[in-house]
Amino acid sequence: MRILLINPPRDNEILADNPAFIDEERGFNPPLSILYLAGYLKKHSQHQVFALDAQVENLDYNDRFRQKIEAVNPSLIGITVMTFTLVDVLKTIDLIKQAEKNLNKKIIIVLGGPHVHLFPQETINLENVDFIIKGEGEIPFLNLLEALEGRGELDSIKGLVYKKEKEIIDNPIGDFIKNLDELPFPDREILPIKKYNSLLSGDKVVTTMFTSRGCPYRCAFCDRPHLGKKFRARSAQNVVDEMQECLSLGIDEILVYDDTFTVDRQRTINVCDEIIERGLKPIWDIRARVDTVDQEVLKKLKQAGCQRIHFGVEAGTEKILKILNKGITLKQVEKAFGWSKKAGIETLAYFMIGSPTETKEDILETIRFAKKLKPDYIHTTILTPYPATEIYQRALAEGVIKNDYWREFARRPEKGVVTQYWEKQLSREELFSLLDRFYKEFYRRPSFIFKELVKIDSFNDLKKKIKIGLKIIR
Ligand code: B12
């Protein structure tokens, strides 16, 4: 079967909580979901697989996008869905329907990704959606393709949701993949590798990578259930084999997007040792928790080329850290940042403002803490209670958010949904004004500006930094 996998445009994306300059300048990351599905199908089947990342190709709902779909002439199209891209997914489906007419054939539409996992019933009821797959997609997607060609039954495919006459069949989700080493590497060459870049990486070619799936922690604002709560890690050899492949593909920087790369201390050390022993020089960064690093681990990470660590700090007061069930203390934060600096690794601190019970004074305290902590970068957002998170449930229970508007949106996705914040202590306007103040107070410090100027290594990099700098100062 000819299969096309699509990452939809982001023209109608819900912009929840980022300052505009981040949304405008964040660059493009390859959609790993699609690359994993493609890699798996290529290894385990004869299906012909194609992919289209409408975001990096700058496609909107015009003839060019439709013609690209028609040129593939697919029998089935799989689309990856976040709640935030749902409107674009539906517009993409409309375009596929036009292509269907021109090609004079039925194209089966399959949706997967975090959104469909949260809202399976609402999603299957959307017009022209034939199948959805909840949770990890590799195995059920292949099983679906096989069943559609008469080699298997739909009702035995784990995580599959579909309509049988008027009835909705919602198969329970299967076990998560136990041994992630068995998965083939993401098929990066199916998309235009060299077009991917990121805000922090200058004009380097970047890719993303997952060395583990699942996060065992329980932060109240976070919801990652589609890949599980159990931490499942790939072996050091397998991870470094993939890094080596990335290097051979001409990729300059690898963004390791594991929810928390450092959950298993020994594995972290093993990955670093493997890189060092093979004499590789990858540039990579990771996301980690401050309570999962120590001086020895950080030194190893540095030796192995880890350039930057993104730590979720969230707040500069113990009161809010508790409310968020973050499970860390400010002391741990200070230690982790101090050790990282000593090891020579850049740091990025994620902060959020607008948490339950947080006052203006608490936020000003967080700004003071951020400046004292002196990470290389901060990324601050207004806390947006995402669907199915503990904070969203609390907001509904306390009447801070009046109705289950995410479910309503999942049922009837329309452009222009306004994301709701925790507006009990502070209004939307006050939150935006404090967000602005946070960025300005942090990034306007002369020490920061000087450090960034020293790091500029090309004319393009200089242009990009001037552009972003002007947006922050404005
Ligand atoms: C990397 C990342 C980004 C990157 C890159 C996005 C990209 N192009 O990949 C950036 C920084 C740009 C980003 C931005 C945003 N992100 Co983001 N991001 C992630 C992150 C950390 C990893 C995604 C990933 O690569 N996962 C690894 C792959 C293998 O897993 P997967 O994508 O889930 O795919 C598997 C299954 O879901 C399924 N599947 C997926 N698609 C399909 C399609 C088919 C047909 C099938 C059969 C199966 C299937 O099979 C795959 C293989 O098992 C996830 C968290 C996470 N742990 O997944 C959040 C996450 C996806 N992001 C999220 C959010 C909220 C956002 C933003 C809205 C944030 C913001 N405020 O700006 C934006 C929206 C961006 C956009 N328009 O695309 C949420 C989505 C929640 C939701 N309800 O939809 C997540 C889940 C994190 C969270 N809980 O907060 N993000």
Ligand code: SF4
């Ligand atoms: S915020 Fe990070 S550590 Fe907390 S549950 Fe989410 S992924 Fe895990």
